[in-house]
Amino acid sequence: MLQPVNIPKLRELDRKRTKAAVEDALEKYRFFKTVTFEIRETAVTASYTERLHGRTNETSDKTADVAVYNVDEPERRKQYCERIERIIERLPHREKLLIQEMVKPDRVYNYVVYNQIFDPPISEYTFYKLKWEAFKMIAFSLNIQVYL
Numbered sequence: 001m002l003q004p005v006n007i008p009k010l011r012e013l014d015r016k017r018t019k020a021a022v023e024d025a026l027e028k029y030r031f032f033k034t035v036t037f038e039i040r041e042t043a044v045t046a047s048y049t050e051r052l053h054g055r056t057n058e059t060s061d062k063t064a065d066v067a068v069y070n071v072d073e074p075e076r077r078k079q080y081c082e083r084i085e086r087i088i089e090r091l092p093h094r095e096k097l098l099i100q101e102m103v104k105p106d107r108v109y110n111y112v113v114y115n116q117i118f119d120p121p122i123s124e125y126t127f128y129k130l131k132w133e134a135f136k137m138i139a140f141s142l143n144i145q146v147y148l
Helices: 015-034 062-089 093-102 110-117 124-142
Strands: none
Touching: 015 062, 015 124, 062 093, 062 124, 093 110, 093 124, 110 124
């Protein structure tokens, strides 16, 4: 006779905070895609500041710090955007369409999405249900879900 397997249940998500976390992640993605990266430059003129503390025996190289930032930051942004795009590609068709409309630079209102973008149009209730399902999948993929 087979023994029943105890499958642990998923804890209940805090919808409001999880939704806010996913919206922040998508906003960051949209920001990285639309705003160009500005290269930092080192200051050429010397600045004199009073040192009120003792020696730390630590040297700083401002030029190296700026060079590292100028190389690492664009790569970090690119990797973040690629990660979000991979997550969106794995979503089911309707959820993917919904999220792709949300992350476009020229974003449209929700009612335009469910009345005009979806073919055939869907109801507002179905739209928000799909949106929550998409947000839930994105939250678990990015590990930003918030539990009650």
